[in-house]
Amino acid sequence: MIEVRAIEKVYRGGGGLLSQRAVKALRGVSLTLKDGEAISLIGESGCGKTTLGRIIAGLETYSQGELVFDGTPLSQVPPGDRPQWFHRVQLVQQDPYGALNPARTLGNALVDPLKLQAKHLGKDATWTRERARELLNLVGLDPEATLYKYPHNLSGGQRQRFVVARALTVDPKVLVADEAVSMIDVSLRLGILSLLSDLRVRLGISVIFITHDVAAARYVARDGVICVIYRGEIVEYGRTDDIIRSPVHPYTQALLSAMPVLRGLEKPGPDRFIPSQDLDTQAQDEAGCLFRSRCRFATERCGREHPNLVALDGGERLHACFYPQARDVVPVPVG
Amino acid sequence: MGSVAVEPAQASALDRDVACRVRGLTVTYKVDNRELSALRDVDLDIRQGQITAVIGESGSGKSTLALALMNAVSKPGRIAAGKVTYRDLGEVTAMDSERLRRARGRSLSMVFQASQNSLNPLTRVGAQLLDLARSHDMRDPRAVLREAAALAERMSLDADRVLTSYQHQLSGGMRQRVGIIFGLVLKPQVLLLDEPTTALDVLSQSSVLEIVRSIQRERQLTTVLITHDMGVVAELADRVVVLYAGRVVEEAPTTELIRHPRHPYTRALIQAIPRLTGDPSLARPLEGQPPSLAAIPTTGCVFRGRCPHRMEVCETSTPGISQVSDTDHRYACHWEGAAND
């Protein structure tokens, strides 16, 4: 189980020596991920979802807050042991082209971490070889056709499968998939998404799926939760079905509205709207709701007060809006 | 609905509603002294004032088709056979390089993927627009700049800021809109959009699609949309052409194609889209990979390697074009089931 407790991340930079401006990537995010659970983090580019994933994978530090693995806070782990500790969380990167070393065979890329694991478990070289084949089969790649190849011999979809296999070499408990399908043809995306859900069910691995594509988020976390992030804050959180069926935060509704409608099979939801303004990542911090300037329903109160994350109707659904209201923005199936 | 086999349409004088006619287009690439076909015998009509989408996976030949439509296939590729004829320009496949240069960017304009950085990183956007105007001998380059500013305002961009910016100062969504401004500013007759929203997040994508849609409607602009994303097709296109391994396997009006796909590939493609409605576990991944250029079968059906309905005849005979009766829905498949919804 992983707990993220009020994590904040501030980047220093921009401006000259005197006007050092801090950019807040995360503003106190808290989350709990149970073993074997799937959670989708959704939001547009620059909302902080990638930063959060990288922090959980130990690839980035945080400024405030605490990360707790199975009840042990990271701050109580000696710094020397931390890398070891983070092995249980493996990141599947967005770019399957950059994630593999072009100068080495795929076999080597898989066997290297396996050798470490073999040493750790007291296994021999035969185990390493068999395990490599087993993992490739698991992700739907033919071992004999893969092991002796170089990354450039594989298509984007095959590479991403391979990256997943490599992440599995260290027996992780959590996979963080950061936009793992956005660089792959739409036709092949579902294959990767179903691989992720399949691994979760078969191996009991938790999956943190980071995306801007709500339909993909729904597919991976269909029996899990969706967490909507806007400018470093959670603005809505709940069971996937609830979030998709009755989103209450205008930002969630904007994300859902933006999804293409498969005309012919679906028609636009009655409340669908197209948000026009882009996210201004350079925007200054302001009092009140951060989404206010793009929100169609903002009132004078939204400019004055900051809405905190609260439970909806006392349930486990959370939202950060003064005027939560479910709207039908999701496409409606026809005939 | 039943189906009848039809002869492929003959090249003739262009009808009023056809802006561009492609007949028998074959593009080959020379690899290791072998001529490999990236496009094979492609017939296509691009309707005047409509958005025609070409959908295909990586390696389907869709980008090659975009280049061939401008006769811009470069070595080691070449147009080995076929004609591309525009109603207003004539046959681009028979033009000399100077006439082509004038046509491209002016009458035919192409918008590239934002991530491909088609802007010069060292020059401001406004200066590049002026260069574009001059290279097409516009009498009043300033007017082009004014037109660009007007387009920018249409796209809810700050025109002054955008025109004085360098590429790196723009976000992905802004860059794509600037790309579209470049595509539209000289008032082309045909606009080609190559993966206009790939690499954008959903919010940027939906606003870019909205912009394209409204400007296209307003100007009745003939548009060709090249993409791998059925969602983008569904949002924008009037007609869809499905390309697989260099061949057109199905062609229909968009809603008809999505509602009643005929070809097994199109069916699989639509089933493989994660959706917001319906039972997510009903979505089926499309198995396998599209063949590489060297592995495209030269006889028989190109899709048979991944087809759940493959038969013996698929190995030996290239499927002809069938037409769904009384519609302009065409597909190329031997399987009898393809005739039914």
Added chain:
Amino acid sequence: MSAAVIFPPDQAPTTARNPSLATIAWRALTRKSGRIIGVLILLFFISMAIFGPMLYPKQLPINGANLYAPPSWAHPLGTDFEGTGVLAEIVTGSRYVLSAAALAALFTIAVGTFMGIVSGYFLGLTDNIIMRITDFILTIPGFPLLIVLSTIWSFGSPIAMGVVLGLTGWGGLARAVRSQTLSLRERGFIEAARGLGLSNGHIIGREILPNIAPYIAMNLLLSVTGAIYAEVGLFFLGVIPFQANNWGVMLNLAFGNGAMYTPQSLLYMISPMACIMLVTFGIVLTLDALDEILNPRLREG
């Protein structure tokens, strides 16, 4: 999800293992005739440097009656101002020139690559220290230093010459390798290797090094030719009191003894120059193959 994957014909499962390095090298070399010529040229000069001097007496004979003789069976490249065979001088002189150059190049490559990778990968204090040393090395004017050093050092042995050339030459390479490492460092596969717990030694040796190997190979060429030019230049200028025979000394003596003014001595002057050119040419041709051997993408073209 079903694990069944249909493979298109070109990706059909093969059990063929990857070819060994020797096979890859052989294929790359024989792909273009120029590469074979390059290797033959290099082999020729290397064997000349190793075995050539054994064919001649330690002190080459002088013959006052046969000055600036035209080519003959006894002296295929004619004779010099003392009547010594030019071919004999070329052959016996090759060992010094080539071994010093090889030593200098190896030293440059080894130190430059190591310093560059370590600096670019670890960053921080390590980087600061190494880069300050590198900057110091870069500010040393190499050629004048050699001239100064030669006043206290005779450079009779090629080892001394090679070490000095190497010591002053690695700065540029280290800087270039560092910047390459910095950009590789940001690539996903390096991050993945770290996330998987692979050691720094592994990441440097197995992940980063193979990616900059083609670049280093290119630098090998520049180092070898640079070292040859530097040492030949030194001897040619005559700033080094030479004992040993080598190509630079030959050029110096040729000029010093009026070779410029007698057309008969043309061969005496041209021969060492031609050798230097041939060696450079051989290296260029061979490196073309080396790039392909080290880059899996080029291998299949």
